[in-house]
Amino acid sequence: xxxxxxxxxxxxxAILFGVLAVSNLLKPLQLGGARTGFVFFGQRTSxxxxxxxGPLFGIYLLVYAAGIWRLRRFALPxxxxxxxxxxxxxxxxxxxxxxEPGAGYVIFSVVYALVAIGVSSGTALLLTRRKAALG
Numbered sequence: 001x002x003x004x005x006x007x008x009x010x011x012x013x014a015i016l017f018g019v020l021a022v023s024n025l026l027k028p029l030q031l032g033g034a035r036t037g038f039v040f041f042g043q044r045t046s047x048x049x050x051x052x053x054g055p056l057f058g059i060y061l062l063v064y065a066a067g068i069w070r071l072r073r074f075a076l077p078x079x080x081x082x083x084x085x086x087x088x089x090x091x092x093x094x095x096x097x098x099x100e101p102g103a104g105y106v107i108f109s110v111v112y113a114l115v116a117i118g119v120s121s122g123t124a125l126l127l128t129r130r131k132a133a134l135g
Contacts, residue, residue, distance in 0.1 A: 005133045006071055013123045014068035021061035027054025042092025068123065073134040079124035086120040 006014070027038045028051040037044045038054035045053055064082060067075030090113050127134070 005130065006069070007126070007130075010068055010071075010123065010126050010130070013119060013126075014065045016119060017061050017065035017068065017123075021058045021065060023058075024054045024061060025058030027058075039089060039093055041089055042094070042096040068127070071130065071134050076124070076127045076131065076134060079120075079127050083117075083120040083124045086116050090116060 027036060030036045037046045037050045040053050064075060064078045
């Protein structure tokens, strides 16, 4: 069975990427206010860029999540690409992005970065370890 080969970690990551995909697909609606634009290479997008990039990344993440869920070979290069993008995007946001003053923001940023890098890189690592099971 695919779920036995996938394991609990990849199953969790596939679900999380699916939720993130839905979030990105909804970015153009700005349900959380004006600050809900898609962040692309450190820059929060708005308008047409947000309406295009949010759903494009949402579709990418849906395909990626489905690839993880079904243990498809195409998920592996997607994992590497997404993990690299996450690191570059976090660095760019730190350098170019909007910053909130205060220690709370710094703590949130560190925790967010650890989770984002851990999940994206961890998924790539787990998929690499299960390379023989990918169909």
